[in-house]
Each structure stands twice: as C-alpha cells, then as structure tokens.
Amino acid sequence: MFNNHRKKLVFNIIGTALILGTLIVLGIFLSDESLISSFANKNLTPSWQHPFGTDWMGRDMLVRTIKGLRISLSVGFIGAFLGAGLATILGIIAGIGSNKVDEFIVWLVDLFMGLPHLIFIILISFMVGGGVKGVVLGVGLTHWPILTRLVRNEVRNIRHSEYIAISRNLGKSNFFIVRKHLLPHLLPQIIVGFLLLFPHAIIHEAAITFLGFGLSVQTPSIGLILSEAVKYISIGKWWLAVFPGLLLVIVIKSFDDIGEECRILANPFSANE
C-alpha cells in the first residue's frame, strides 16, 4: 500500500514513449529496399524472414506497416494539432469575451458536435476533394469542440480570481494577461487534451482512408493497407489485415495510456492515490 504510485506512472510514460520513438525513427530510416516488388516472394505467410508476411506484390509487410504507421501518425498529429490549436484559441476567446461572444461559441461547439464524428469527416473530406487535406481538416474540425469546452470552463473559472483583476488594474492588455497568466495555467490541460486527441485522430484517419475517402495509394497509411487487405481476406491471406491493425492498436493504446497517465498526474484530486 505504501509503494509510490506516482513513480510507476512516470516510468510507464517514459517507457512507452521510448517504444513509440523507436517505431517512429524506424519508420524514417528503414530503407525502401524491402518495398521493391518481388514477385518471387509474393503472398508469403509470416516467417522469421518476414515476420508480418508479404503482400501480393512481394513487399515485406513489416516494413510496409512501419512506414505506413509513420504516415498515419503524421497525418493524425497535424489533425490533432489543428484541433487543439483551434480549441485553445476559441476556448480563450469564449472565456474572456463578453457573454454574447461566449454564448455564440458555445452554440458553435454544440453545432459541430451535432454530427457524428465520422460522418462529419466524410462530409468535409468529400467537400474538399479528399486526400491529406480532407483528412487533416476533417479531423481538426471535428475534434476542437470538446477541448474548447474544457478550456472555456477553465478560463471562466479563473477569470474572476484576484491576480487577474490586479493585472487588469495595473493596465495590462488582454494579450498580456492571456500570455502570462492564462496560458501557463491552461497549458497542462491543453497538452493532456492533445495527447488524448492524437490517438483519436489516428483512428479516424485510418477509418476514413479505409472507407476510401482519405489518402490515396501514393501515401500508404495503415488505413490504406487495411482497405487493400480486405480483398484478400476471403481467400485466406489473413496476415495482411491482422498485423498492421495490431500494430496500430498497440501504438494507439500506448498514446492513450500516456495521455491518461499524464491526466491523472496533472489532476490534483487523483494525484494523491
């Protein structure tokens, strides 16, 4: 009962981050050699030489998956960043703005939450013509509402506190107050929000691409790899779908774990357990 729970959390975070980092670095530096089509090697089941098997063009699935992961992660990252950025800006505006501004932004939040995420992303992706642009915009525009609510509530809570009032009385501009007082207070929550948003973004990217709306064949993200794999399932080539998906799940879960652990640490209530 007296062991240090907090220490465990921090170690978990570092450990997971290391694993993820390795994957990402591998994705950048692995050579493309194994991706050259080699029809002699096509459709091999998993073995020591090819742990994830090979696909119908003889390409090694492990390499394909790691590279695909990098693409999925990048796209997810940009989308999540867009969403978090929007959320911060709008949340702060809603928090310090007049009641009308606040009401409008809250209404806007409810508006954007009025459609299921996936469907909204499909719509946006469709409208801008698909591709990376569609996915990034789609993900960013569907995920800002929740974080915005959080930021807005926080700002509203501390807006009336004394140190802000003092700053105001000293004649500091709004911009100064935002930068010096609000942002440092909000930053941990925003970062945690971003960390939790990121895995979502990746899942959505994979889903959209799987359906056919997202990235094209030139950018083989995991979603694309999986959508191609569907054709081969019924003829028994299960490894094309199982392993890439499995790796995706592991990566997503790792990010989620980091995000959750950071959230527990940042929250003073739960941090004492």
Added chain:
Amino acid sequence: MNKIHFMFCKLCRGITLLLGLSILTFTLMYNSPIDPITAYIGGDVSITLEQREALYEQWGLNQPPHVQYLHWLENIVQGDMGYSKIHRKPVSAIIGERFMASILLMGPAWVLSGCIGFFLGTLAAVKQGGWVDKMITWFAYLQASVPTFWLGLMLLIVFSVWLRWLPIGISVPIGVAAEEVTMADRLYHLILPLATLSIIGIANTTMHTREKMQEVLSSEYVLFAKTRGESTWQIVKNHGLRNSLLPVITLQFAYFGELFGGSVLAEQVFSYPGLGSTLTEAGLKSDMPLLMGIVLISAVFVFSGNMFGDIINILVNPRLQEE
C-alpha cells in the same frame, strides 16, 4: 411549469442548431469543387452545351446561394430530399428502405452495450483498485484504441473465414427471393455487425459508469451507509444504482450519434445495406443529394438522442423538478 419552460427552451435551441447545421451543410455543398452537373452526368460526354445550360436552370444552380438554400430547405421540410443519381430513386425512398436495417443494427447494439457496459463499470467501481478493476479498465481502454472496422475485420476473419460459422456479410442470404427470407436469416446475418458495434460501445459505457459509480461510492452518504452496517451489495443496490443510473443513461443517449458513425464502418466491412454503407457509397460516387440526406438524418439522430437524455433527466431528477 418550470419543467415545461425548460424543455421549450431546449427545444428552441435544438432547432436553431439543426438550422445552423443545415446552413453549414449547404455551404459545404455549395463550395465544394465538385460540380453537381458533372457528377450527375458521370462520364457521358455526349451532352451538349445547351442541354447543360438547361439542366443548370432546371436545377436552379444559376441562382444566388441564399435563394438556393431556401429552396432546398423548403423541399427538405416537405420531405423532398432530392433525387439520387446512382439509385435513380428519390432520396427519401432510399432512406426509407434502409432505415429499418440500420435500426435493427443500431438499436440492439445500443441496448446491449449499455447494459453490459453498466454492469462492467459497476463491477469495476465496487472492486476499485483490485485486479478485476484493473482488468476491466485495461480492456475498456483497449477497446477504445481499436478501430471499429478493424475489429469487424478480425471478427470476419475468425468467424466467417476460419470457422465458417457465420456468413460473410450482406443482410440476407444470396440468391434467395425477398419473400422467402426469414427472420432467422436476417438475425443470422446481423450477428457479426451487431457484435462489432456492441463491443465498441461497451468500452464507452463501462468507463463512464465506472467513473460515476466511483463518485457515488466515495460520497458521504455511502460512507454513512457503511456505518449503518449496509453490506457492499446492499449499498450498490440501495444507493449506487439510483444515484449513478441517471447520468449514465444521459451519456448513453448522447452516444446515439457516435453509434451512427460506428455503423458506417461496421456496415462497410460486412456489406450490410443500412444507411451507413449507403452514405459511404454516396460519398464515393459523388451522389450529393443522397449524401446530404443521410447526413441530415444523422444530425437528427444526434439531436434526438440529446433531447431524450434531457427529457429523462427532467422527468426523473426530483430536484430539477422543483426548481
């Protein structure tokens, strides 16, 4: 009387939101690089310039945007959602056909994931910190990390391809005439997509229930109940369920919308002909009216889900009733 006033305000706000959504949707539609005429015609290049212009006028595409919007809105309200080019039928007819199939999928998934999730969440909260709690939490987080479609694919691989217990997809047996399709057949084809959707939904409910139940179990009145000699099971039965049920149900209603999104993926994997796969098809083949129609339906889903949640809250919570 305050109850009714509250409800009325919520309703009004909901309608403004729906209107706002329709404007947003229309704006996106209007500004998309896809030319509706080109999309409609497809690859048929034999159309002349005059015919094009005639179509333009007929569809009212040469009018200013707000006029087009009002015209569109008027039609929608009257039930005319346009004409689908790939199915060559009115959009409302198609939606009508596929609606039932979707409900058959989403309804049970909603109920199942709600019940199982509530049970697991309660169990985890009662055994807080123990290995049961840790296991349930770990599984819930895992479920949240699994893309719906991948789970569907896995189930497909295991149950349809390897074990051959369940069919590959669609909603009825192939080659059987429509009249001869039995309820059992339908259910048989429903199992895998239903399982996929339910499993994904369980994680959501489990975590929410666990959080609420934990809150209840660490409250002062539960502490008092302990000092009065109530056993753990009695505490859950007497205080836990009642105090956590309401917030959980509200959240479950709010989950309505996300379920729709999940069904898009589940239907795609299993080629199940519900609204979800129809939406995907419409999007891929640039069938704008159909796409819009289903998008709006999904908005209504989300809206009604939230509305139901609010209504139940008002009805059941005695304190809100008095205010």
Added chain:
Amino acid sequence: MNTKKKEILHVEGLSISFRQYTHGWQQRTITPIKALNINVRAGEVHAVIGASGSGKSLLAHAILGILPANSQCNGYIFYKGQLLTEQRKETLRGRKIAFVPQSVNYLDPLMKVGRQISLGLNGNKKLQANKLLKAYGLTKIDGQKYPYELSGGMLRRVLFATSVREGIELIIADEPTPGIHQEALQAVLKELRLLADNGAAVMMITHDIKSALTIGDRVTVMREGTAIETSSVSAFSGEGNKLQHPYTKMLWLSIPENQFINCQEDQPWL
C-alpha cells in the same frame, strides 16, 4: 445505585497517519493522531472537545472502520473488553455501534427519508421506520419527503432516526450541534442525554464547549492529535482550578460567559 459504570469503549495508544505526495514523487507522512487514550462508559455522555483540525472526527472514523485508504492505524481499540478488529467493526456498526454524522450530506439525496431510516432494519421495516419517525417527533408524511425538502432541524432528527435503533450500545455523535437554532440544539442535546440515561454509551465530539458541559458527564480535551486531559464536568467551574492542563484551563476561561480571553493557538496541520 451503580457507581461503577461498565466500560464499553476503550482506546489505547491510538495513532493514525496519512501518506501524501509533496513535490514530484516525494512522499511524506503526517500523523494527525498520536498516542490517544480515551474510554467511554455505559450510561455516560463523554464529550470530546478540541479545536478544528485536532483530529476528533478521525477518532470517530477509526472506531467505525471508515478511514480512507491511504491511512495507517496503530494502537488498540477495545469494545466491551474485546479487541475491535476491522471485521468486528463491520459486524457491530449499525447494530451495536451507531454513528450520528455532522452534516446532512450524509443522507442519500435521491431517496425518501422514510426509506433511508428503514434500511438495514429487520422484520417489518415500514412499521419500525414509522415508529422511529414518531420517536423523534416526525410524521409519516415527513418520511415520504426527500432530504432537500426538510428543514435543518428535521434533518438532524432524521440523522438520529437512521442510526440510533434498538439494541444500540455505543453512540458516536460527530459535531451534532453546529448550524441549527437554539430549539433544535436543545432537542438534540436532550436526545443524547436521554440515550445515555437509558444505558447507552455516548461519545459526543464537538467544539462547542458550552453544549458539552450542559449534558456531559466527562470531558476529554484533544490537542494536536492527543488527549491532554480527561476530567469530569464538575471540574469546569469557577476559575477552572480543578482542571489539570493549562490548555484546558485556557479553554474554559476563553468562553464568553467566563473571562472571554483570547488564546494564541497554532494548529500544525492547517
């Protein structure tokens, strides 16, 4: 005439400590209660007095077995001569040991009051609940109400009704008096006295010295987590010369009816 009352509760060398995180992942242990000795006899009202933060409620929670998870308990608690283990606490509470808590937040906000009273009773619950309601001056209609519909005084009576039942031998009342008007206050005090006169052992935890002295038989003064003095109520008279500890004397002299002296006090944990 029974001059030697039977000892129901005996606390010896009790100390309670908590583990907390300070900076980063460093931990510290704080010990709000150290080496506490106290006993309560049947038929007496034993008041436990101390300033806020001196650990009085913790004592109650320790006896009832409801301390939070990050706490550690040392020392001994005896109930009727036998060691009070955690298991025994679970069997005794609600049946032999009753807890009357501080605030009305201890009632379930979504359950009718009458039903809350009947929880845990054996036999005909409704009948017994109605009897209890009547015993505390409440009607059947009151029993059909929710906590937020009743007044503060009524809620205090409900708190009594929910925990003090037939067969209760030890009653621990945690701050039963704050925030209610005189009439309700007197009713509560009268009730506690009556319970003691009927044979129960009553431990009344309070910071209200006056009320304590009104109905109490003995008084224990707590300071910084330990009991510095246990005297009979009669020692609290005059200039307080019969009191042993200077702090107790200061407490006695500081109440408005006496010299109303201001005492400098620092509470380490606040």
